[in-house]
Amino acid sequence: MLKFRFLFVFGLFSWFAIAQECPILPTPAVYQTTNGQFVSSGNLVIDPSQITPNLLESFKSYALWSKGIEVSPFVQNPMVQFKKLTNVKQDSYSINIAERITISYSSEASCFYAWVSLLQLSQQKEGQLIFPKCFVKDYPKFQWRGLHLDVSRHFFTVDEVKRFLDLMAYYKFNTFHWHLTDDQGWRIEIKKYPLLTEVGAWRDSTVENHYSTLPRTYDKTRYGGFYTQEQIKEVVAYAAARFIEVVPEIEMPGHARAALAAYPQYACTGEAHGVEGLWGIFDDIFCAKEESILFLQEILSEILPLFPSSYVHVGGDEAPKTRWESCPKCQAVIKANGLHDEHELQSYFIGRMDAFLTQNGKKLIGWDEILEGGLSPNATVMSWRGYEGGKAAAAQGHYVVMCPGSHCYFDHYQGRGAEEPLAIGGFTSLEKVLSFNPIPPDMNTAEAAYVLGAQGNLWTEYIPNMSQLEYMTYPRAIALSTALWSETPTTYEKFFSVLTNNHFPFLETQKVNFSKSCLKPNLQTSRSENGGIVIQKTAAKGIIANSVAIAGIKAAKRKTKTVQIKVDQGPNLPSKEMNIIAHKALGAKVHFITKPSPKYDNGDLTIVDGQLGARPWKGNEWLGFDSDSVAFDIVFDKPIKVKELRIHTLHDPNSWIWAAQTYNISFSKTGVGNGIADGYSSEETIVIENIKDKTKTIHVVLYGAGYIPSGHPGAGNVPWLFIDEIEVR
Ligand code: ACM
Ligand code: ZN
Numbered sequence: 001m002l003k004f005r006f007l008f009v010f011g012l013f014s015w016f017a018i019a020q021e022c023p024i025l026p027t028p029a030v031y032q033t034t035n036g037q038f039v040s041s042g043n044l045v046i047d048p049s050q051i052t053p054n055l056l057e058s059f060k061s062y063a064l065w066s067k068g069i070e071v072s073p074f075v076q077n078p079m080v081q082f083k084k085l086t087n088v089k090q091d092s093y094s095i096n097i098a099e100r101i102t103i104s105y106s107s108e109a110s111c112f113y114a115w116v117s118l119l120q121l122s123q124q125k126e127g128q129l130i131f132p133k134c135f136v137k138d139y140p141k142f143q144w145r146g147l148h149l150d151v152s153r154h155f156f157t158v159d160e161v162k163r164f165l166d167l168m169a170y171y172k173f174n175t176f177h178w179h180l181t182d183d184q185g186w187r188i189e190i191k192k193y194p195l196l197t198e199v200g201a202w203r204d205s206t207v208e209n210h211y212s213t214l215p216r217t218y219d220k221t222r223y224g225g226f227y228t229q230e231q232i233k234e235v236v237a238y239a240a241a242r243f244i245e246v247v248p249e250i251e252m253p254g255h256a257r258a259a260l261a262a263y264p265q266y267a268c269t270g271e272a273h274g275v276e277g278l279w280g281i282f283d284d285i286f287c288a289k290e291e292s293i294l295f296l297q298e299i300l301s302e303i304l305p306l307f308p309s310s311y312v313h314v315g316g317d318e319a320p321k322t323r324w325e326s327c328p329k330c331q332a333v334i335k336a337n338g339l340h341d342e343h344e345l346q347s348y349f350i351g352r353m354d355a356f357l358t359q360n361g362k363k364l365i366g367w368d369e370i371l372e373g374g375l376s377p378n379a380t381v382m383s384w385r386g387y388e389g390g391k392a393a394a395a396q397g398h399y400v401v402m403c404p405g406s407h408c409y410f411d412h413y414q415g416r417g418a419e420e421p422l423a424i425g426g427f428t429s430l431e432k433v434l435s436f437n438p439i440p441p442d443m444n445t446a447e448a449a450y451v452l453g454a455q456g457n458l459w460t461e462y463i464p465n466m467s468q469l470e471y472m473t474y475p476r477a478i479a480l481s482t483a484l485w486s487e488t489p490t491t492y493e494k495f496f497s498v499l500t501n502n503h504f505p506f507l508e509t510q511k512v513n514f515s516k517s518c519l520k521p522n523l524q525t526s527r528s529e530n531g532g533i534v535i536q537k538t539a540a541k542g543i544i545a546n547s548v549a550i551a552g553i554k555a556a557k558r559k560t561k562t563v564q565i566k567v568d569q570g571p572n573l574p575s576k577e578m579n580i581i582a583h584k585a586l587g588a589k590v591h592f593i594t595k596p597s598p599k600y601d602n603g604d605l606t607i608v609d610g611q612l613g614a615r616p617w618k619g620n621e622w623l624g625f626d627s628d629s630v631a632f633d634i635v636f637d638k639p640i641k642v643k644e645l646r647i648h649t650l651h652d653p654n655s656w657i658w659a660a661q662t663y664n665i666s667f668s669k670t671g672v673g674n675g676i677a678d679g680y681s682s683e684e685t686i687v688i689e690n691i692k693d694k695t696k697t698i699h700v701v702l703y704g705a706g707y708i709p710s711g712h713p714g715a716g717n718v719p720w721l722f723i724d725e726i727e728v729r
Contacts, residue, residue, distance in 0.1 A: 023502040024120045025478055026172060026485035027495070028138035038097050038131040040079055042124075043070040047078035055108055058241045059115050065166055066119050066506075069129065080118070082111065092139035097121070097131050109243040113138070113172050120170075120502070142438060144401050145484040146175030146247075146455030147477060149469075152182030152258070153279065154460040155225035156469070162238050163466070167474070167512065169242035171481040176239055177313060177455060179249045180227075183257035183276040187226045188248070190302050193295075195262035201226040203258075203275040210422060210616040211279045211461070212654040218277055232306045245309045247365070252296055253286040253349055254319030260284055266292040268327035279461040283322045288349050289329040297356050310363050311380065314353050317367035319346060343373030351376040365401065368393070384408075384457070387440040394443065394450035402438040402454040408480070410472050411459040415517030417576060418614040418621075421471065423462050425655065427618065430518045431492050431541065433479040456480045467513040474507060474514035475499055496542030519543070520569050523550075523578070525609045531555050531637070533580075533587045533609055537567060553610065555586035560729050563610075580610035584642070585634050585698075585728035593631035597720075600624025606724070608634065613724035617652050622722045624657075628706060630721055634698040634728070642667070642693050644729035647686040647702065650722035653712045658719035659684050660702040667695035700726065 022031035044063065048056045056073060063069040080101040093105040093114035101118065105111035117138065123130045147168055149156065156164070165176060180188045186200030202224035208217045227235070236246045256267075257276040264272040268287040276282060286292045300312065321342035324330040334345050347370070354364045354376035365380040368389025375381070380399040383390030390400040402408070405426065412426030438454040456477055463469050482495060496518070507514045521537045524547075528534045532554035539545035551565045560583045567576040580586075590604040606623045613621035651659035663686055704721045708714045 021498055021501065022136075023498060024117050024136070025495075025498055025503055026482040027488070027490050027498075028117065028136050029487050030137035031134060033132055033134045034098075036133045038079075038099075038101065038133055040129045042127050042129060043072055044080060044129065045072050045074045045078050046080040047075050047082065048073040049075055050082035050084055051111060052108065054241070055111060058112060058243075062112075062115065062166075062169065062242065063119060066116075066170060066510075067122055067124070069119070069122065069124075089139045090143075092137070093117075094138070095121075095134075095136040097133050097135075101131065109174065110139070112169075112243045113140075116170060116172060120506075139487075140172065140485045141487045142451075142453030142484045144175055144453030144455065145173045145481060146177050146401070146453070147173055147473070148177035148179060148249075148403070148455055148457040150179040150182065150458060150460040151187050152179060152185040152460075154464050155185065155187065155223075156466065157225070158227065158231050158235060160466045160469075161235050164469070164473075165235075165239050165242055165244055167470075167510070168244060168477070170506075171478055172485055173477070173481055174244055175453075175455060176244050176246045177249060177457075178235075178246055179251075179313075179459075181249070181251045181258060181315075182255045183282055184279075185224055185226075185275060186258040186262070188232060188250075188303065189226060189228045190299050191229070192298055192302060193263065196259060196299075197226040199262040200258040200275060203277045205277040207278045210424075212616060212652050216278070224275075229302075229306055236307060240308070246307055247309045247311045247313055248303055248307050249313035249315055250296070250299065250303065251315030251317075252353070253288065253292075253346065254281070254317065255315060256286050257282050257284060260286070263295065266295050268323035268330060281318045281320060283320050285319050285323060286349075287327060287329055288324060288333050288345050290333075293349065293352050296353070300353070300356065301360075304357075304360055304362060310361075311365045312357055312362050313365045313382070314350065314357075315367060316346070316350055316370040317384070319369065321346075341373070345373070346370075347373035347376065350379065354378050380452070382455075387443075390451065391440065391443060391447065394447035398450065400451050402451060403457050407433055407436040408454060408456050409459070410456045410476050411462065413618050414472070414476060414515055415520060416522075416618070416621075417517070417520065418618070419574065419576060420517065420618070421462075421468065422616070423472070424459065425616065425618070428476070430476055430479050430496075433476045434483060434490075434492055434495055436480065436483040438484070453484055454480070470513040471515050474512055475503070475518065476515075478503060493542050500542070516573055520573060520576075521567075523567065523576075525605060525611070527587045527605060528552055528554075531587055532582070533605070535565065535578075535580075551580075553580050553582050553586065555588070556582050556584050556729075560584070560727070578611070581612070581725070581727060582610055583727045583729055584640055585636070585726060586610050588728075589635040591633045591635060593633070594625060594627055594629065596623045597626045600720075600722070607726050609725070611725070612648060613650065613722070615650075617650055617655060617657065617722065622650060622724050625721045625723075626718070627721070628704045628718050629701060630660075630704075630723070631699070631701045634700065634726055636696050639668075639694045639696045640728075642691050642695055642698070642728055643689075644691060645686075645688040645698070646725075646727040646729070647688075647700070648723065648725040648727065649684055649686070649702070650724065651684050652722075653708070653719075656708060656714035656717065656719050657722050658705040658708065660686060660721060661705050662703040663688075664701040664703075666699045667691075667693045668697040668699075698726075698728070 060071045063071050083104040088106045091110040093110040096102045103114045186196045190196045205218040205220045239246050260267045261275045324342045350370050357364045368383045381393035382401045386404050390402050393400050411424045412428040413423045439448045524536045535551040537550045538547035563580045565578045585608045588608050649659045705719050708719050
């Protein structure tokens with residue numbers, strides 16, 4: 001019975017548009033329907049006299065790619081006419097569909113946006129093209145609507161990049177930030193320095209699994225690739241035909257290991273290290289000496305003519321100053337230029353690039369670290385470590401592109417389930433992306449004027465191929481484009497409805513491997529009235545359905561057992577397997593003496609729900625504490641016999657999370673179980689055996705690592721302590 005109810009609800013998923021709903025995403029400013037439809041036989045006849053030949057070509061190829069629609073130009077009796085308007089809002093357009101289709105536009109780009117909207121309005125049935133009679137008026141809210149793609153960690157071919165651009169254009173993105181160089185591969189041909197690609201485009205081996213999984217293993221397979229300058233031009237032209245500007249990024253002074261593998265003389269030590277096969281931040285960066293600066297300027301000289309974009313991205317993020325501190329040449333630059341420290345040296349370095357780009361008629365953009373040590377005069381800041389960098393830059397009168405990790409990092413997880421494919425970490429749901437506003441509430445109007453817009457970032461450490469890239473990008477990119485384009489905010493429910501009714505079918509037709517995580521039901525665990533737990537299934541937000549109980553599991557009386565549950569998530573979705581450890585404390589009461597951090601407080605039941613958190617860590621399935629010791633009581637309704645305790649914690653030093661080091665357990669009557677685990681343990685499960693006690697309360701105190709030792713991320717800080725389960729046997 002229950003199954004059928006869900007089938008019925010998910011029937012929405014069988015892709016039929018609802019009449020009044022505007023099918024266009026991002027949502028246009030105005031959409032008004034009148035009764036009736038405009039119907040034509042299969043193709044679109046357009047009057048080309050009011051558009052340029054280039055635009056006509058773009059229209060033809062894009063209609064064919066997106067909808068399989070043939071376009072034929074015909075002046076005498078066209079279905080679609082165009083009118084160029086002046087004195088209207090930049091990039092605005094309107095579409096009127098009555099007895100004919102009339103598109104009014106202000107710029108070539110806006111005419112293309114109108115065309116995309118028209119294609120989104122079209123439906124094909126039995127060889128006919130059908131449009132709702134309607135009026136659309138539309139314009140973008142922000143001028144920088146971008147997606148970033150890292151092709152260094154994993155390489156994407158020209159055809160794959162073109163497909164990425166085709167999909168971007170369907171959602172009216174206009175900026176493609178192409179991250180072409182990093183530690184793990186240099187991906188653009190530079191004729192003057194051929195070793196950059198001969199050596200720098202290839203790594204011998206790549207780390208397997210998540211980089212925090214220890215011990216690390218490597219695949220020992222040569223990996224790489226690069227784009228010739230001809231291919232770069234081809235991609236840039238392809239993007240331009242879809243009104244997308246390509247902004248190249250050449251990383252400096254950090255993330256430079258691939259370049260330095262080819263030309264080690266531009267590092268501080270002069271020592272050659274191979275192209276890196278591990279993800280992370282590395283000490284060897286470009287030396288700040290004059291030779292390195294000139295080397296990079298020569299590279300830029302070859303790059304600038306390939307990209308018509310006014311912006312060039314020079315990276316600037318995550319550059320450790322370790323080498324600079326002990327390099328006589330870097331120290332000499334500091335002295336000669338009256339700089340105070342290595343941060344000012346980075347500013348000097350970026351400033352030299354700024355001057356060079358400005359001389360060449362280009363504008364510099366860099367990650368928000370370029371603020372440290374002083375912002376270069378013409379620099380635009382890309383704010384990724386939250387909004388702060390962007391706010392600081394805007395306050396100084398510099399332009400800003402926002403891409404805070406919280407909303408714009410599409411390498412984060414998008415679903416709560418442990419079945420999500422491996423990602424770097426974090427959780428950025430579709431709903432969260434839709435709620436994104438590039439202008440934070442505490443920015444004043446004058447500062448807000450400096451915010452050009454925003455972009456979604458696709459770092460590809462854990463995105464090895466196109467299919468995975470599409471999974472991480474869609475549908476979140478559609479939510480982002482809506483947040484950046486649409487003046488009037490929409491609700492998640494409305495967005496979800498248009499997305500699932502109109503755009504999931506489109507993505508299916510295009511064979512895009514988009515994520516369906518937003519359709520998955522939520523599984524909630526609660527305490528059962530008579531002990532143990534109940535698992536409840538609630539439909540995903542946006543889908544109307546009653547929640548149903550799918551499992552009730554009692555706490556073990558004697559022996560612990562593992563209960564397996566299979567959850568039907570709906571059609572087109574895999575069923576989900578869950579393993580519940582039915583131990584003696586399942587569903588017991590928990591009293592916290594130390595409170596979990598509000599950031600990682602998923603409720604006290606988390607540690608007695610029989611479910612182990614996902615590894616690698618996915619924030620939501622754990623209780624996180626930001627203190628060095630954690631105390632709590634597990635309380636039973638009546639005294640029970642305890643033989644063994646298993647305290648499951650997490651050890652993920654890359655996320656500043658360290659397993660508990662020592663513990664102190666006492667029972668309500670006898671107070672046994674003092675134990676010490678010495679040293680920096682990476683044991684995630686503390687097992688305390690041979691307990692013979694009858695108890696009503698177990699008092700647990702866990703002590704963390706104190707401070708993160710040197711040589712580890714976050715050294716010197718108090719580490720986090722994360723617990724997923726207190727298992728009582
Ligand atoms: C960045 O994510 N390192 C800009
Ligand atoms: Zn140096």
